[in-house]
Amino acid sequence: MRREKHFSVLIIPHDRGKILKRKISAPFLYFLSFSFFLLVLLNLFFSFDFFGKILDRAKLSQLEKENKYLESKLLDLNSVILNLKGEMASLIEKEGTVRMVFGLPEVDVQLREVGVGGPMPNQFSNQSLTVKQVQEAEAELDKVLRQARFERESFNQIYSNLSDKKKVLDHTPSICPTTGYFSRGFGTKMDPFTGRTQPHLGIDLAADIGTPVYATADGIVSSVERDPGLGKMILISHLSGYTTVYAHLSLSKVVRGQYVKRGEVIGAVGNTGYTTGPHLHYEVHFQGQPKNPLNYILSSPYLLD
Numbered sequence: 194m195r196r197e198k199h200f201s202v203l204i205i206p207h208d209r210g211k212i213l214k215r216k217i218s219a220p221f222l223y224f225l226s227f228s229f230f231l232l233v234l235l236n237l238f239f240s241f242d243f244f245g246k247i248l249d250r251a252k253l254s255q256l257e258k259e260n261k262y263l264e265s266k267l268l269d270l271n272s273v274i275l276n277l278k279g280e281m282a283s284l285i286e287k288e289g290t291v292r293m294v295f296g297l298p299e300v301d302v303q304l305r306e307v308g309v310g311g312p313m314p315n316q317f318s319n320q321s322l323t324v325k326q327v328q329e330a331e332a333e334l335d336k337v338l339r340q341a342r343f344e345r346e347s348f349n350q351i352y353s354n355l356s357d358k359k360k361v362l363d364h365t366p367s368i369c370p371t372t373g374y375f376s377r378g379f380g381t382k383m384d385p386f387t388g389r390t391q392p393h394l395g396i397d398l399a400a401d402i403g404t405p406v407y408a409t410a411d412g413i414v415s416s417v418e419r420d421p422g423l424g425k426m427i428l429i430s431h432l433s434g435y436t437t438v439y440a441h442l443s444l445s446k447v448v449r450g451q452y453v454k455r456g457e458v459i460g461a462v463g464n465t466g467y468t469t470g471p472h473l474h475y476e477v478h479f480q481g482q483p484k485n486p487l488n489y490i491l492s493s494p495y496l497l498d
Contacts, residue, residue, distance in 0.1 A: 263327050270330040277337045284344055288351070297354055300347055364431040366409040366489040368455060370439060371462055371473045373400030379485040394483040395438065395476030402443050402471045404462040408453040409437055409477075409489070417445050423474060424466020427459055438476035441468050 292299055377397035381390050412431035419425050423440035427447065430436050443463025453459060464471040477486045 267327050267330055270327065270334055274330060274334050274337060277334070277341075281337060281340055281344065288344065288347060291351055297351060361433045363411040363455065364433040364435065366431070366435055366437055366477050366486070367491050368407065368409050369398075369490045370409050370437075370475045371398055371400055371404055371406045373398030373404065373462065373473060375399075376472060379483075379487065395440075395474050396486045397472045397474055398462075399470065399472045400462040402461070402463055404473075405458045406439050406442065406460045406462060406473055408455055408457050408459050409475075410435065410455050412437070412453060414447045414449055414451045414453060414459070417447065417449050420466060422467040424468065425460075425463060426466075429453065429459075434480045436478040436481075438474070438478070440474035440476075441466050441472060443471075 289299065291297070375396065376399040377393060379393060379396055381392055383390050406427075408429055410429075410431050410433075412429040412435075414427060415430040415436070416426075416428040418428075420440070423438075425442040425445060426438060426440040427442065427445055428436060428438055439460060441463055442460040442465065445460045447453060447459045462471055462473050468474075475486050477484045477489050
């Protein structure tokens with residue numbers, strides 16, 4: 194018969210007490226070792242479960258904070274987007290009005306959409322609801338900002354066109370050249386000296402000698418000279434293709450090559466040349482062809498036709 198294996202355990206006290214000796218069987222020792230190992234495993238399992246729950250609660254708390262922040266950001270973004278869309282709609286409407294008033298071409302709707310663009314479809318399909326809503330709002334805000342940049346370019350184009358139009362308008366005769374009364378019109382008129390009819394290329398404005406004469410548009414003085422018939426005269430060339438003539442002057446206040454602005458005094462009414470009395474003879478030519486100056490005087494209380 195096989196004898197059961199045993200282990201001896203000595204218990205030695207710190208003082209000088211009696212040494213105790215105990216005999217433990219091998220199966221019992223194995224049982225104690227297995228029980229201790231099992232106890233350690235159970236402790237580790239419950240420890241991991243405990244700390245795992247703590248971590249899960251911390252993550253949940255962090256997610257709740259992030260969700261609250263995202264919800265707050267979403268509200269702010271939606272408010273900003275709503276205001277910007279209202280401003281953009283008003284801006285687009287005003288742009289359309291400006292284009293209509295000044296005869297500028299409208300912006301093609303498809304061109305505007307291409308210039309603005311938008312997010313790709315299903316771009317946010319894999320995100321959580323709150324994150325998806327925030328990202329969609331950010332994409333919408335980005336779209337509005339691109340629309341604003343598109344409108345800025347459109348208004349730059351309008352400004353450029355209007356600047357060109359303004360330059361043309363500034364160089365187009367539009368005011369009365371002096372404070373006087375209409376005495377002779379444009380066209381075939383009777384010559385007061387000969388009694389015969391002949392072309393009269395401008396209009397005559399009766400006024401006292403020394404009455405200021407004004408440039409009727411922006412331009413460059415191309416000539417200051419004396420003519421046997423027209424007396425002392427000034428010619429101004431305008432970039433729009435117009436030329437204006439101011440004749441029978443008593444004096445000139447400009448020189449050849451000088452740039453003048455509309456309304457600037459360039460001389461004074463006189464009685465020089467072929468004339469029966471003091472007056473200003475005023476002509477308007479467009480691309481070399483004489484035009485009725487009355488069509489280029491927008492308003493004047495002194496003109497009587």
